[in-house]
Amino acid sequence: MLCVGPGGVGKTTNAAALALHAAKVHGRKVAVVTIDPARRLAQALGIDPVEQAQGSESRxxxxxxxxxxxxxLPEGARLDALILDGGRVFDTIVRECASDAASAxxxxxxxxxxxxxxxxSGALEFAAMARVQMLLDAGEHDLIVLDTPPTANAMDFLEAPSRIRELIDNPGARLLAGTGRIGARILGLGTSVLTRTLEAMGGGAFIRDLGTFLxxxxxxxxxxxxxxxxxxxxxxxxxxxxxLVTAATTFxxxxxxxxxxxxxxxxxxxxAVVxxxxxxxxPAPPQRDAVEAALDSAGLDARAQARAWSVYDGAQAQGxxxxxxxxxxxxxxxxxxxWAAPRYPEPPDTLPALVKLGASIFGE
Structure with a gap:
């Protein structure tokens, strides 16, 4: 399940509530992958952001x-959570997929x-894609909820696989890497015009390091x-x-x-859309005369009464x-x-609040 949408609309919180609801109410084995949640939400999910930042040494x-x-949770249910760490994901891919330990x-x-x-550019999106692929390959969950990266162009995540193919097949990268007949010939000639030009621009050591890395x-x-x-x-x-999670505004x-x-x-x-x-x-307020009489008796002056009417009119407009x-x-x-999710006075960033939110949105 991909939870998508712009940043700042509660997408991460809804992803967590959905995962918790699926495990607690439907007894599923769930993993929720979140992107940079608020500290209290992370703690509610049992993740210490400070410990997370320490990397593999801590866990x-x-x-x-x-x-x-x-x-x-009912018997057989499971809820796992993680905060996506792009660098850690890339390190895991390198260690598992390199030809040998020395190359890794x-x-x-x-x-x-x-x-x-x-x-x-796109590193976070690829890391999210890769981490989900690892979870799919492991086969330990029957539901994976991914809070997709909050990017200006939300399609970046979906296009991450094609970007990686472009990186692999890019002629310039293959040339510098020395792969293919032409690339090997060019980089194998220390006196070639191209090599001398590249060395002048970036330094010979850098060009050789770049080719080896690519x-x-x-x-x-x-x-x-x-x-x-x-x-x-x-x-x-x-x-x-x-x-899709979004706000209830015209824009x-x-x-x-x-x-x-x-x-x-x-x-x-x-x-679905949340x-x-x-x-x-x-509802429409009672007759104005009756309301103003009540406000007069409460000691509100004309200015305070005008503010009260303005606030109520604004709340009606928002409704x-x-x-x-x-x-x-x-x-x-x-x-x-x-699904319509009501506004809560306080952010739902505790387990009881997430359970309540999940029931109110997904309880049907």
């Missing part, structure tokens, strides 16, 4: 099993690799792709669904409509906007289930 696995007793260590020690893992990392990525199978096919399979609903069209074009199965933090529809948002999505997507 053998990034997957944390939540206590079945504390959660009240050479890649891990490379400054080029370290910079790529941290700063390469050659080694290309083999790692090819091996990972071979083992993992076609991740794009898994995304489009009937067993994969999409939950967010318009943006959601465009994104749903993109998901359709990509061939994904859209299961319109988060809906405001209740308020109407929430109602209109639900109607708009329903009209645009008659075959897609819409």
């Amino acid at each position: 053998a696995s990034d997957l944390v099993a939540l206590s079945s007793e504390d959660l009240g 260590q050479s890649i891990l020690d490379s400054r080029i690799y370290q910079a790529m893992a941290e700063r390469l 050659r080694e990392i290309s083999g790692v990525l090819q091996e990972f792709t071979r083992r993992g199978g076609d991740f794009e096919q898994a995304l489009r399979s009937p067993s994969t669904g999409v939950l 967010s609903v318009r943006e959601a409509g465009v994104f749903l069209d993109q998901l359709d074009d990509y061939g994904l199965n859209i299961d 319109l988060n933090r809906l405001e209740p529809k308020l 109407r906007a929430s109602e209109a948002a639900v109607a708009t999505i329903a009209a645009q997507r008659p075959g897609v289930r819409i």
Whole structure:
């Protein structure tokens, strides 16, 4: 299950609530992969962000099993949680897919690799894809909930597999790596014009290091792709669904409509839309004269009464906007289930609050 949507709309919280609901109510074996959750939410899921940042020295696995007793999970159910650590995912791929231990260590020690893992465009999206593929290969869960990276272009995650293929097959990268007949000939000639030019631009040692790195990392990525199978096919399979989380505002609903069209074009199965933090529809106030008489008796002056009317009018408008948002999505997507999540006074970032949120949204 992919939880998608823009940042700041409660997507991570909804992903956690969905995973907890599936384990607690439906008795499923669930893994929830989250992207940079709030500290209290991470702690509610049994993950210490400080410990997570310490990497493999503090824990053998990034997957944390939540206590079945504390959660009240039924027999056979399971809930595992992790905060995605892109660098850790890349390190695991290198160690598992390199041709040998020496090659793996050479890649891990490379400054080029370290910079790529941290700063390469799309690195987080590929790490998310790779971590889910590892969970699929392990086969220990019957539901995996991924809180997809909150990027400006939400399709980045879905396009991560094709980006990796482009990196492997890129003619420039293959040239520098010395793979293929032409690349090997060029890099094998120390006096060639191209080599001298590259050395002048970046230094001979850097060019040789870059070529070695590209050659080694290309083999790692090819091996990972071979083992993992076609991740794009898994995304489009009937067993994969999409939950779009968005806010109940005019702009967010318009943006959601465009994104749903993109998901359709990509061939994904859209299961439901969560319109988060809906405001209740308020009734019309009693007659103004009666209200003002009551406010007078409470000691509110004219200015305070005007503010009270303004606040109520604003709350009514927000309620109407929430109602209109639900109607708009329903009209645009008659075959897609819409779940409405109310706004809570405090963020639902404790286990009881997540249980309550999950029941209110997914309890049907």
